[in-house]
Amino acid sequence: MAAAPPKEPVSALLNAELARPDSPLRSIDPRRHPVLADLKRARYLSRPLVYPESEVRAFEADLLGAVELLTTLPTRLFDGDVERTCRALGLDPRKAELVGDFEQERPPRFGRIDAYHDGEALRVLEFNVGGSVGGQEWVQPLAEMFWADDAFRAFGTAHGLYHLPQTTLLAGALREAAARVCSGRDPVIAMVEGTGGLDLYAEGSWYLLRRLLEAEGFDCLIGEVQELEVTASGARFQGRPVDLVYRLYDLDQVVDDQDAWRTTVRLRDAHRSGQVALWAPLESDLTDNKRFLAYLSDPRLRGHMSQDERDLVDRVLPWTRALVPGAAGLETVVADCRERREQLILKPDGGFGGQGITCGWLVSDQQWADALRLGAEEGAVAQQRVVPRAEFAVDVETGRTESWDACLGLYWVPGGLGGGGGRLVHSGEPADSTDRRLAPMFLYPGQDAELR
Template structure:
């Protein structure tokens, strides 16, 4: 395996690969945003298997986007009620909706034979979009470049893939793009936005940063900081708008401008509907969606572990299979509200199930991922890590990967808020 050969090269006395991350010359803005999170090595996956997973995810998106028509006669408000959206969020996702757009990051575990879906984050407010910058910089490092050439490593440049999407959407070779956060939302994520801004400049895209209330309408164009913009990269979320109604009128201005052809909105708020974890039981429960084709059923079997809505009728099974099941809220970020049965006693699990029955949860079969060995450059010790593979999926193309990792044996939830969490780029072989 490539990973084993990489670790062997790191273990060689005086081997340059052990310190390659420390020696890599990252742009200053990337260093500010990401240096403290970088895993000491990149990750490696077999290219064909990874691309097949990305193709399945694109198919899964199409299937999920068809749910309102298949199950609710095209009524999106009924669909929103079924996935657990409250009235405020339902209004935002439908009134300011537009058609859902395939632009997302799916979080998956690699079980050693295939990738299995944990959740699908669909919409433009994605994290990790410039982590593949690590790959470009590593390939400029002589020792790593030699290793990559010897083992036929390749990678997908995620910002370049995003740039291609913006060019197609605007039909302009060098569109001006405005990244818009909600009112008061830019400061918390500004280093990450600055890093992505610098990376997109390399890809020929000028990226302006602002908040949604700073947009102005002048004639037949939208302006930000006095500049006419071609595309709005929406980073204001449905949850932010739901919490702060001051954003509503400005979000509506952007949406109306999109509908009138004054700007491209990337992506509409309707995409958020498909990010609800409660969409997954709707496509996998035969009682809810029994008209799937054989190909659709095969796709679900390949990519999605057994997933159901937690109901009283499932309680006995969920209690009995504690060590194999995990409970997740219909909506939520950063792993909040997730309960892994294997981390609880029988009594704790019974109490958890009782609590979750009242608060809209799904239950999903556990996926046991392969562990990724990582060498500590300082000590040379090798430790196993638990990795979530974030595959970016865009219209007509796989957009690369951004991975999150935590030391094995700790938390069952992998996010940047977890103790010791890191991020890693991915090469394919």
Template structure:
């Protein structure tokens, strides 16, 4: 049975009067580790084929490994030339270089649409500042606690990967360098004043990690101090810092270097390890996707690598002031293809600064190209997400929703998925921050039928190695 047929069957059972499937969203909302999250939940989870998300995960891993090789393969090891193309300022570059560790671990969240045929990559979101791990984990866990859904999952071979448990495994392996034979002491550090805005989200993450068996401290960078080549929070030595701040905060805020100096000293001394270096933001820069997509820039990539890139990455081109001056063909193409393209600012996320070509007129689009080019942006081919059919629990009507999926990944592989959904026709950008009716949704994968025909137990299961 395909994921579409699972959806149809779920909606049919959902419509049955008195069906407990109708209680799933409320159960998730009331789940102990999610009650502090301010958002709403879709009336049902989303379903994908396990083999499909596994194949996409393999392609994303290959693509990200190519990203890590770009400075050497496209720029001959000239890091200044690489960062110049990405539009990284002198201040941000100094932060990245002083913290060293230019090649980050494979850790983050790939955002993608499903176009009805396959998944298409929108962003890589490398680095520990990427959120959503706790929400994704606990939505799936809470959904499985509803007996009616657990029975449906068993009958349809549905499972999920718990992202936070994959985080715990990754942090334990990483922390073993300084904490052999014992549990590492991990501290999530926000920037100065950051817990005021993001504290509830990180406390949700902390609660999810603790439920998965790993304690984690939550504090701000200004709360810690360095002693003897290691970082301390009060009298507690920190083995691993889970970073949730970015280079801009160090480079641009007054006294930023003073705030981060204890962490920098402990990191250099090796007494405290930094999970995901600040270079993660460099490889998450959207301009990197344009470098991969543009045939004129990837002459040194192999045929198999190019096929992988083209399979998952929409047509993407770099737009900056140099391009506007020198590449008239590209500019003309972007002007002509306005209704097929979206502009995204290289170093921003969450749809901030994006301009949707099919929602603007020609004059507005031309100005947007000029204005966005000054900051550095990409033009990317539009991907139309497939419709996700959802039965409204009140009206009983079937509604169409569009989803942006998030696939989490760690060095051990695919670490599960979740989704943000909005009603179809709500606009060209799917974002939980910009739509009043945006919803979060758990994602379950459907495994292939076993050779012997026996129905396996439902629940948490590995897609790759992560569990």
């Protein structure tokens, strides 16, 4: 397809190089990487996504500020009362029992935001909080694979490209989180899924993340919650003492499992008493709720924020409204959303991985009305559509330049931005398109190179 040249200059140079039939960049094959080779169904863009570091670092400051706001909402809105927080978010009250009280010390922050670049700036689509956020198995390996190629490294060196090593930054955060348990040595880590969770989620993800953490020097076990034993003296997993439990399961996976419930409560208490480190603490599951976005965006709900905080949110977060079952004014919100169908996307409160999303511009008026009715009954968030800028890339098999929409997954760790990469679909296609590509993210110094 014919396409206009990209506005981003380093991307344009990459495309020009890839357009040459004899370019050595055409021979880069991510499947040669020992970890990426096991991602059987993954497909890759012919080039990385590249951004000026000054732009990304400015977004980082706003992102971390928004994360801080997000994690303080239970205190600001509900006086730190877990039961009130769960009730306001429409969560199963048994989750409040599992969480107990919020921790006195704020837990280490870790998660991933999904963002689009709209041609002017990066915009946050949603926050994903906790250890079970996806994509970690490919982000750093894919960047390293490109950098290991002599031709790409020569190009990258000439233009100052570099990437943020996601797994390495995560490893540093894990060491810091476990320091009070095993000072002076690396922690033994147990990666723990819910009962039956490994069969559902681990293929091509958790086992690969385990290999990456082992490459960072950790002794790392993987299994399910029924293999975890927690006592007053500490935690054992598969019969071995462990220092840090990397929690891959969420509260939904244990509320109906009495044995897993009891183990999780003991794990929570052992973490708070310093017997074991927990990544991530149970309360992070409350923060990971789409309804909280409305408390940041909706003018009727954000009286808890200062003007500077509102300005920060408005820079990074699109217009967002919550459809709360039974809430006062719900009919007005639904009517407003019905009129704005072509500008909105509807996301169920409990959805993840793109499940249950309705794109207003891709459905009929009746389909949109049906989706809004279901959202009002079960809980959902309506959000202003962000139209991503086109990312152009040369298809090395056909030689044609194609246009892609990139959803950036950007991780944060306690120290700041923790790396990221892009999931891409052909421009205009829905995010759950079966023809998706992955791409690493590289930065390059611009006028503000001192920020590096």
